[in-house]
Amino acid sequence: MAAPNAAFAEAPPLSAYGNLPQFQDAALSPSGKRHAMIADREGVPTLFLVEGTRALSMMPVKDIKVRRISWLDEDTVQLITSNSDTLSADFTTARTEHWSAHLVSVDPKVAIRQVFSKQKGIFDAINGTFGVRTIDGRTVAYYSGIELKKIKVNSHMLEYAFDHNRPALFAVDIETMDAKRIAVAASEGEDRDWLVDANGGVAATSRIDGEGKWDIRNAAGTIIASGVNPMGRFSLRALGPQGRSVLYWAEDPAIRETVLFSAPLDGSAAASRFEPDVDIASLYTHPVTGHYTGYRTTDGDRIMLDPKIGQRIESVHGAFPALHSTVEDFSNDYATYLVRTDGNKDSGTWYKVDLRKGAADAIGYERLPVKPGDVGPISTFEYTASDGMELDGILTLPPGIEAKNLPVVMLPHGGPHSRDVEGFDWWAQAFASRGYAVFQPNFRGSTNRDEAFKRAGYGQWGRKMQTDVSDGLAALAKAGIVDGTRACIVGASYGGYAALAGVTVEQGKYRCAVAVAPVTDLKLLRRLDIGAVNETSGGMTGRRLEQTLGPRAELDAVSPLRLADRADAPIMLIHGRDDIVVEYLHSQKMAEALKNAGKPYEFVELSEEDHWLSKGPTRLQMLTSAVGFVQKHNPAR
Known part of the structure; x- marks a missing residue:
């Protein structure tokens, strides 16, 4: 076993973890013969069509x-991109993230095309994608977008201006880039969604109003399913196996859980729960028809409509038994797959798997400077919360160091409705490389279990969700793995909130806290989130937030901003100026409160960075600052 000092000296630089991956994404063409990938070329991220x-x-x-990248047909790749933009005073929020679709041909002589960029009456951004179909031998892609209002300047001139932000649905011929509206925008006070059938028609339209009253209508306009959910927990998902039914998520009032329902498109029977004895987490659909092909359970099992396809997918995963593997894409005939692996001794590898040839060829490596031996051991650690709830989390240990009385970084995930798995986490591995055990608790409210476990987190911000984290610390200390007196808490988004709550709502647990893009005031979160949505969604957003966060009257008691004078450890705040998910104002106000309370803190501004740390230089700036702060206040040696 290597001595601690030798292990630290040989660790890769923080840039090996904080830079954007050298291989970022990949996609397969429909035939599986071609693939697109975004990978470094002489240090510059480059799209390759191969x-x-x-x-x-x-x-x-x-x-x-x-x-995201994907193939629309055998010759055309779609790049979905986003850009942070400042809005005028006419809007309820100061900034937004505009999404665009760019089409790239395998023929380098063909110019790149942007969806809606040449349509005078449509805003040049997309609101959503709705699949791709082949119609009369031509490739047609489907997008929602905002129609602009015509304004007559004089008898010879028209101008276009923004009217409302309710999107319509368009069919776009990807060769001519002509856009044809195939479904109108929602009326004022409602939102709409659509499913496109195999022939390019609108098979189903859903509508929901501000009170949560919803319905689904078929192509003839007949209501085939309806209901009310004040929280707005309802969404279209897919067409059924033969395209004769519609699958949708809705809350079952009998069990108070969101489950999958099926309704025949012709209205011949009432809607019923789909696979009522199974806890379904997500669905698989066919790329050509949009029809349902299978599902994944909350336990991670994959059940395919065609058992032969299911066996193929299982054989693909079976090729990487010791790793966390995900099928990122597959050919239309389910014979070729793109698989991403990571985990112990693997910092992220992409494979092209050809079942016909029985071959799995590596096509890219995400972090070449992080060698197999540099990857800290990853495992699941199970523990019991103070109220008896069974929990687990992901434990990453420093490579080459004995797992005994280690300094520890508690790293709760964002969301909070998310989860951590036994994979390579660049942030956790960076801390582990510097000698820290890192624990990522799947506290109640996480999505690693069933709906009931997720709902167990409702109203528990700063309460049981918070003590689940510190209970994990106590369990690790009891097991002798970490030194419970040498702990810092670090996180982003909800995890950033948990980091701040760990030294304000809770006390005496941590030597320091690093909060990246954190929620600092739950009332401020309510106000900003409700103000950022349209008039239809505002009421539902408010009701969902009250259910998730708890009653308004109780929010100050678990808001770090309101408890700044209780902070019992140094705090680092890190926030991107272009964050539209948790606004920069949260950290700005927290910094002011800490300053006024005379508490030690540092504030790092990430210029032109968003909530997701999308840019390499500022992501590395975040990591360098966070690791340096922890090393200062909780040295590993």
Whole structure:
């Protein structure tokens, strides 16, 4: 076993963890013969379109925030990107994230096209994607977008201006880029969603108003399902196996859980729960038709409609038994797959798996400077909360160091409705490389279990969700793995809130706290979140927040901003100026409160950075600042 000092000296630089991955994303063409990938080329993120081992074309994407890539047909790749924009005083929020769809051809001579950019009557951003179909031999993609209002300047001139933010649905011929509206926008006071059938028509339309009253209508306008949920917990999901039914999520009042329902499109029978004996977490759909093909349970089991396809997918995962693996994409015939792996001794690898050939070829590595031996051991640690609830979390240990009385970083996830798994987490691994045990608790409210476990977190911000974290610390200390007196708490978004609550709502637990893009005041969160949505969603958002956060009268008691004078450890605040999820104002106010209370703190501003740390330089700035702060106040050696 290596001595501690030697292990630290040999650790990769923080840039190996904090930089954006050198291989960011990939997608398969419908046939599986081609793939697109975003990978570094001489240090510059570049989009490659590849057939076999030959690059068909390449395009630098250095400063572009690419959110997703996919193939629309065998010759065209779609890049979904976003950009932070400042809005005028006419809007309820100061900033927003505009999303765009860019189409790139395998032929480098063909210019890149942006959806809606040449449509005078449509705002040049997309609100959503609704699949791709082949119509009369032509590729047609479906997007929602905002129609602009015509204003007559004079007898010869028209101008277009913003009228409302309720999107309509358009069919876009990807060769001509002509956009045809196929469904109108919602009326004032309601939101709409759509499902597109295999022939490119609108098979189903859902509508929901501000009180949570919803319905689903078929192509003839007949209501085939309806209900009311004041929280707005309802959404369309997919067409059924033959395209003759619609699957949707709605709350079952009998069990007070959100479950999957099915309703025949022709209205011949009442809606009923789909697979009532199964806890379904998500669905799989066919890329060509949009029809349901299978589901994943809350336990992680994959059940496919066609058992042969299910066996293929299981064989793909079975090729990587010791790793956390995800199928990122697959060919239309389910014979070729893109698989991403990570976990112990793997900092992120992408494979192209060809079942016909029985081959799994690595096509990219996310973090080449992090060698297999540099990856800190990852495992699941189970423990019991102080009220008896069974919990678990992900424990990452420093490589080459004995797991005994280690300094520890508690790293609760964001969401809070999310989870951590046994994979390579760049933030956790960075701390582990510096000699810290890192624990990522799946506190109640996380999504690693069933709906009841998720709902157990309602109203528990700063309460049982918070003590679940510190109970994890106590359990690790009792097991002798960590030194409970040498702990810091670090997190982002909800995790940032938990970090601040750990030294304000709770006391005597941590030597320091680092909060990235944190919620600091729950009443401020309510006000900003309700103000940022449209008139339809405002009431539902408020009701959901009250259920999630708890009664308004009780929020000050668990708001770190209101408890700044109780802070019993140094605090670092880190926040991006372009954050539209948790506004920069949260950290700004917290810094003022800490200053006024005479409490030690540091405030790091990330210029032009968003909530997701999308830019390499500012992501590394965050990591360097956070690790340095922890090392200062809770040294590992």
